[in-house]
Amino acid sequence: MKKILLFVFVVMLFAIVAGCTSSQPSQVKPSETPNGSEQPSESGKEVVTFKYGVMDSWPDSMNPYLSVLSISQTLYHDNVYETLIGLDQKVNMEGRLAESWDVSEDGLTWTFHLRKGVKWHDGEDFNADDVVFSYQVNKDLELPRFYSSVKDFVEINKIDDYTVELKTEEAKANIMDAMIDIVPEHIFGQYDTKEEMLAFTNDHPMGTGLFIFVEDSKDEYVKYKANDQYWNGRPVIDELIYVCFANSDTLIQALEKGEIDFCGVGAAQISYVESLSNITLNRFDSNAFNELGFNVWKDPASKGNPLIRDVNIRNAIAYAIDYDAIFEYAMGGLASKQYGLLPKVVGKWSWEPEDANKKDYNPETAKKMLEDAGYKDTDGDGIREDSKGNKLDFRMIIIESSYRDVSLVVQQNLKDIGININIEFMDTGRQTDIIYSQSFDADMYMWGWYAPYSDPTYILSSMTTEQIGNLSDCFYSNKEYDELFELQGKTLDEDERVKIVHKMQEIIYEDSPYIILYNTKRINAYDNTKWENFQKWPEWEGNLFNYFTKLYVSPK
Amino acid sequence: MSIRFILNRLFYTFIMFIFVVTLNFALFRLMPGDPLTMVSKEVASSPEGRATLEHLYGLDKPMFQQYIDYLKSMTTFDFGISFHYKQPVINILGDKIKNSLILGIAAVPLGIAIGIIGGIIASSRHGKKTDVIITTSSMIIYAIPTFWFAMILLMIFGVKLGWVPINSMVTPGANFLNNMEYIKDLLHHLIVPVISYSVAIFGSYLLIMRGAMIDVFTEDYVLTARAKGLKEKQVIMRHVVPNALLPISTTVIYSLAIIFTGAFSIEVLFSWPGMGKLMVESVNRRDYPIMQASNYLIAVAVILANFIMDVVYGYLDPRIRIG
Numbered sequence A: 001m002k003k004i005l006l007f008v009f010v011v012m013l014f015a016i017v018a019g020c021t022s023s024q025p026s027q028v029k030p031s032e033t034p035n036g037s038e039q040p041s042e043s044g045k046e047v048v049t050f051k052y053g054v055m056d057s058w059p060d061s062m063n064p065y066l067s068v069l070s071i072s073q074t075l076y077h078d079n080v081y082e083t084l085i086g087l088d089q090k091v092n093m094e095g096r097l098a099e100s101w102d103v104s105e106d107g108l109t110w111t112f113h114l115r116k117g118v119k120w121h122d123g124e125d126f127n128a129d130d131v132v133f134s135y136q137v138n139k140d141l142e143l144p145r146f147y148s149s150v151k152d153f154v155e156i157n158k159i160d161d162y163t164v165e166l167k168t169e170e171a172k173a174n175i176m177d178a179m180i181d182i183v184p185e186h187i188f189g190q191y192d193t194k195e196e197m198l199a200f201t202n203d204h205p206m207g208t209g210l211f212i213f214v215e216d217s218k219d220e221y222v223k224y225k226a227n228d229q230y231w232n233g234r235p236v237i238d239e240l241i242y243v244c245f246a247n248s249d250t251l252i253q254a255l256e257k258g259e260i261d262f263c264g265v266g267a268a269q270i271s272y273v274e275s276l277s278n279i280t281l282n283r284f285d286s287n288a289f290n291e292l293g294f295n296v297w298k299d300p301a302s303k304g305n306p307l308i309r310d311v312n313i314r315n316a317i318a319y320a321i322d323y324d325a326i327f328e329y330a331m332g333g334l335a336s337k338q339y340g341l342l343p344k345v346v347g348k349w350s351w352e353p354e355d356a357n358k359k360d361y362n363p364e365t366a367k368k369m370l371e372d373a374g375y376k377d378t379d380g381d382g383i384r385e386d387s388k389g390n391k392l393d394f395r396m397i398i399i400e401s402s403y404r405d406v407s408l409v410v411q412q413n414l415k416d417i418g419i420n421i422n423i424e425f426m427d428t429g430r431q432t433d434i435i436y437s438q439s440f441d442a443d444m445y446m447w448g449w450y451a452p453y454s455d456p457t458y459i460l461s462s463m464t465t466e467q468i469g470n471l472s473d474c475f476y477s478n479k480e481y482d483e484l485f486e487l488q489g490k491t492l493d494e495d496e497r498v499k500i501v502h503k504m505q506e507i508i509y510e511d512s513p514y515i516i517l518y519n520t521k522r523i524n525a526y527d528n529t530k531w532e533n534f535q536k537w538p539e540w541e542g543n544l545f546n547y548f549t550k551l552y553v554s555p556k
Numbered sequence B: 001m002s003i004r005f006i007l008n009r010l011f012y013t014f015i016m017f018i019f020v021v022t023l024n025f026a027l028f029r030l031m032p033g034d035p036l037t038m039v040s041k042e043v044a045s046s047p048e049g050r051a052t053l054e055h056l057y058g059l060d061k062p063m064f065q066q067y068i069d070y071l072k073s074m075t076t077f078d079f080g081i082s083f084h085y086k087q088p089v090i091n092i093l094g095d096k097i098k099n100s101l102i103l104g105i106a107a108v109p110l111g112i113a114i115g116i117i118g119g120i121i122a123s124s125r126h127g128k129k130t131d132v133i134i135t136t137s138s139m140i141i142y143a144i145p146t147f148w149f150a151m152i153l154l155m156i157f158g159v160k161l162g163w164v165p166i167n168s169m170v171t172p173g174a175n176f177l178n179n180m181e182y183i184k185d186l187l188h189h190l191i192v193p194v195i196s197y198s199v200a201i202f203g204s205y206l207l208i209m210r211g212a213m214i215d216v217f218t219e220d221y222v223l224t225a226r227a228k229g230l231k232e233k234q235v236i237m238r239h240v241v242p243n244a245l246l247p248i249s250t251t252v253i254y255s256l257a258i259i260f261t262g263a264f265s266i267e268v269l270f271s272w273p274g275m276g277k278l279m280v281e282s283v284n285r286r287d288y289p290i291m292q293a294s295n296y297l298i299a300v301a302v303i304l305a306n307f308i309m310d311v312v313y314g315y316l317d318p319r320i321r322i323g
Helices: A002-022 A070-080 A128-141 A194-199 A248-257 A267-274 A311-320 A323-330 A344-349 A363-372 A400-416 A428-436 A457-461 A479-490 A494-511 A547-552 B003-030 B047-057 B063-076 B089-124 B129-143 B146-160 B179-217 B220-227 B232-257 B264-269 B275-285 B288-316 B318-322
Strands: A049-054 A085-087 A093-095 A098-103 A109-114 A153-160 A163-168 A211-217 A221-226 A239-244 A262-264 A279-294 A393-399 A420-426 A444-450 A514-527
Touching: A049 A070, A049 A248, A070 A211, A070 A221, A070 A239, A093 A098, A109 A128, A128 A153, A128 A163, A128 A194, A194 B047, A248 A262, A248 A267, A248 A514, A248 B146, A267 A279, A267 A514, A279 A344, A279 A400, A311 A363, A311 A400, A311 A494, A311 A514, A323 A400, A323 A514, A344 A494, A393 A400, A393 A428, A400 A420, A400 A444, A400 A514, A420 A428, A428 A444, A457 A479, A479 A494, B003 B063, B003 B288, B063 B288, B089 B129, B089 B179, B089 B232, B089 B264, B089 B275, B089 B288, B129 B179, B146 B179, B146 B264, B179 B232, B179 B264, B220 B232, B232 B288, B264 B275, B275 B288
Parallel strands: A049 A239, A049 A262, A393 A420, A393 A444
Antiparallel strands: A085 A093, A098 A109, A109 A163, A153 A163, A211 A221, A221 A239, A262 A514, A279 A444, A279 A514
């Protein structure tokens, strides 16, 4: 009896293990049967499929006007929909759905000349009605994703079938900010009221873009096929599939094994991926940066330690931080230096101080600054005091999952110059509550931003007085800065505007409501035995996954 | 069995139900961070745009009204719109429950069976070498973190040998010629997750079963059975196993009741689009409707399982319904 049972037990275990061997790799060839009526390839040609492994939250909505996450743009909207103007590989404006555009003398009227012969994926003609509808519906219904982009337009006019005119009350320099996804009126136009539009899930998105949506399975994958009719030439690949991963180790294994062709690499996997000969890595500075922010709110209701409002202390902190140690040890090499609010990748808008003014790591300068400002350690406990005996003792709130190691480096650096930091670790939700609840009860924090490539307005606005209670997380207020913000918004001459934007970043750098700790470096990885013709965007320091790569990437 | 016993159980079940449903509403709203400010840094958000989303989510209504709406939605199983997916929750949950069930139904009964059989073998050789080998090895395997074990399996069978796929439930974006191909692909993807999952759970069943069996072996009726001259096999199968199954039935019914909730670590590792993964992600996104609906379904399942367990137990073991 016992033997029989033992036998059964062992057999069961073996059965499971053997299960692995019994089914040989049954790799299903992509698209042996065409989906729908259109043949993705004729005469049995091999279908070229490019698979991008994504480690991120799943997109939030397929309706481009409702979704608020940037991942939704990557996985859905950027493939299907297009804007009037896009950015070329040098991050300069180039026509997409608009062939050309001009602005009136007074700067109040923008006229767009639309590309002719563009067709929606369903074969209908694209024309001015679609553009007018797209702008109007966002404005009228106050839809979440683009309302801030369209609210400045007082008139949205169709001049003829291929000309559209947008009018503003004040000159609008940040026209790139007003580039919204253009949707087909004959689909979206069916939803008249706000309620209807909000309930419209757009399960089968249909646009003018370079890829045609085929299908998706939530939290698994999205599949596209090339748009044969695309006005800018058909993409070389036939199919584009985004595959969702919840674990970065399996992501890399899948790349190694060839289940996916392209993905991002995290700090923990760099050395392993480097050891794989068939994988090429592309390291690039991103548009994301992370800062040490200070609660500089001057309002009587402010609960921040008043000492942190002293610019000398903030600047001393800037000198005290060992940035290289953060890049190297806390970030595993995936970080680089950034000075201004706008990262290098956004090109002309980015700004750097002159070498003499750079507040790089120098604890001696930091100590001297504090001494000169009258902060001395009189009682010998290692923490400096002001003349009234108030200690330089601050509370720092930290999102543990993102900034734990970085904050520990900073804490030690500041201890070395006589500033004590008490760290309270928390999750994003709690930090969001503390900072955005108007009762900002902490002195410093760490957080980050994504600077849009298209236009600096968004990032610059976060430092304006007007944004306290909305976007602003350090509650900074400076009249000169606010005025320059207004001015750059109206300056149509781009060189002039660049100068103003640089000046604004200089003000922030000198005033240090933020100390920018690092720009997040990212890594792309792809199989070099299978693929070529990747394009960098921007071309000097760029991500390999972008509009141009989608057009030109090709199998070897 | 008396009607009174069942009514009594039903009453307690009802009280528990009301309590859980209310807690389910309050719990998430007490969490720091709300769904709108959580994404405030993602896009150039305008106060107007945010108000529109607030309206879509029903968060602009007074709290009491939200509670009434919530109660309504729970009783009608229309769980509202997911904040994240911006689609009816029921659409999202349906798929995820199905996916978790596929994995769970393949793995959980297997784990339970291995555990029970292993427990029977070990206890019947109590103290002998077989017992020591089975118990120790099971304990070691049970103590290994699931994700680590699964990772090793993937390294060997997925990457090195290339026998099994690494990710997802079916090959992403593949066009299947027929259902057989789909099922074949699905089974192929199931192998490693199922092994990892059943290995992760079988140890506890083995220990419970073994313990229960050893207890029963000391009972007088086992002695009697042996004294009657029954073969050891008959003693075990007729007298020991049925009695030892009683304590383990609780655990088994409970495991089966929550089978649809998925196994978080397994689902995340294999990017299996199931309930476990969805629930954790929903907490991070503060997606109240999804969290509420999934917690509600779990609560209903557990409460029902409890009720069934009470009744079945009372039926199986007279001591309970009398006492």
